[in-house]
Amino acid sequence: MYLSRVPVNPLSHAFRRDYSDVHDMHRTLMARFPEAPQDVPAREHQRLLWRLEGQGRELVMYVQSREHPNWGSLPEGYLGGRALVRSLQPVLSAVTDKAEFNFRLTANPTRSVLPPPNGQKRPRGTRRPIHDPELQVQWLIRQGERHGFALLESSTGDPDVVALPRHPVVGYKEAPPNGSGRSRLKITVSSVTFDGRLRVTDPEAFRAALQSGIGRAKAYGCGLLSLAPARRVG
DSSP states (O other): OEEEEEEEOTTOHHHHHHHHOHHHHHHHHHTTSOOOOTTSOHHHHHTOEEEEEEETTEEEEEEEESSOOOGGGSOTTOBSSOOEEEESHHHHHTOOTTOEEEEEEEEOOEEEEOOOOOSOSSOOOEEEEOOOHHHHHHHHHHHHHHHTEEEOBOTTSSBSEEEEEOOOEEEEEEOOOBTTBOOEEEEEEOOEEEEEEEEESOHHHHHHHHHHOSSSOGGGTOOOEEEEEOOOOO
8 A cells, every 4th residue: 555645736727627526636546547457446446545635836635545656647737746655554554452643534424314204114315414513523433433443532521633624525427328318417525624633442443444444435535544643632
């Protein structure tokens, strides 16, 4: 596994296209890697996760992948500096039982909303974004129970984490063909960035989450969990 730090040029026409259409961003990133084997979903094979940080002219893309990327093949002018790639193995090796880390995670917290009863035995729910910060933290706590970590407590006894909302991103992809021809399906992703401290409770499950990501919308800038040596947040 590899983690790349990719400075991008916000004045690049190709980057502005991707910035306005998160599906195009996903395709641009996937094109930096060898093709996946037949009948294997490309993103899942590559375990591609990414996150865009910064503002104005200081934008950086963090990209995690199974294989080493070829950032030199990006469109001319896309890079805003030298792309750095390092192995994720030292981070994975540092994951031990009860190890503590500072973390950052941009995620897409959602909940399932059931439709009104219509006589079906098992009505399917619709995924809706969670906007309330307290409920977002509760969502993250549940993710920790599934993925082998627990949030540490602050001096007040509350979870030592802050949840910062991000502007929703949109994208467009081909919808399944119908009788009237092809159409484009709009994608809207609401996300939040969590910064805080955690303790590992199940190293195997936690390593799997580091490599595969957490939550939904992983193709669209969500799910990448970044770690640093633990220190108190505020």
